Structures are given as structure tokens and as C-alpha cells.
Amino acid sequence: MQGQREIAMYRFFEQLSSRITAPFVGESKRNSKVWQCTCGQSVFFPNTQCLACSAALGYLPEQGRVATLEAGPEPTTWRLSDEPGAGLYRRCANLGTPA
Incomplete structure (x- = not known):
């Protein structure tokens, strides 16, 4: 039970961090043209x-x-x-x- 909770929390924070950084990804790609x-x-x-x-x-x-x-x-x-x-x-x- 403890292991499942840790996995669920890990997935939650992974998803949260990817959503927080998502708007910045497009901007950096746009400015990185060569x-x-x-x-x-x-x-x-x-x-x-x-x-x-x-x-x-x-x-x-x-x-x-x-x-x-x-x-x-x-x-x-x-x-x-x-x-x-x-x-x-x-x-x-x-x-x-x-x-």
C-alpha cells in the first residue's frame, strides 16, 4: 500500500511539473532558431x-x-x-x- 501511494504521488508531481513548464517550452523553441x-x-x-x-x-x-x-x-x-x-x-x- 505504501509503495502504491509513493508511485501515485510521484506521477502526480511529474504531471504537475510538466504542466507548469509547458508554456515555456514553446517560447524557448521559438527563440532557438538557427x-x-x-x-x-x-x-x-x-x-x-x-x-x-x-x-x-x-x-x-x-x-x-x-x-x-x-x-x-x-x-x-x-x-x-x-x-x-x-x-x-x-x-x-x-x-x-x-x-
Whole structure:
């Protein structure tokens, strides 16, 4: 009888802890996306520069990805390295602010 009660309590607490942590699992998965620089190095959302080749990086919200950037014709403009004909981009003001 004592063993069954211990097993029941163990299952209860296992289920309770899994329910408590469930909302956080989706959030961590959403924030753990990994992209690749054109040099092949893995890059993450907070990266603004590739750690391997120093290429500039930018987040494209309409595509939901981090892309490698090349300097555009003006100092504040950028082109996508993998799609140079896609037009010019500007980095937003968030670049220079802490998260």
C-alpha cells in the first residue's frame, strides 16, 4: 500500500511539473532558431555580425529569417548577399540599443 501511494504521488508531481513548464517550452523553441551566414557559420537572432567572417547580418521580419548583408551604394543602405536584386534595406534603430 505504501509503495502504491509513493508511485501515485510521484506521477502526480511529474504531471504537475510538466504542466507548469509547458508554456515555456514553446517560447524557448521559438527563440532557438538557427540560420547560416553565407560562409556557413551558424548565426542566431541576436547576432548583428557573423563571428566567423565578420559579415553584417540583419533580421528580415517579412521572411522570418536572419540574412547576410552587403554594403549598398550609400553608407546606410544594405543589400541581401543571397538576393542582390531584392532591393535596398536600412537597418532599424534597434541595432544600436541594448535588448
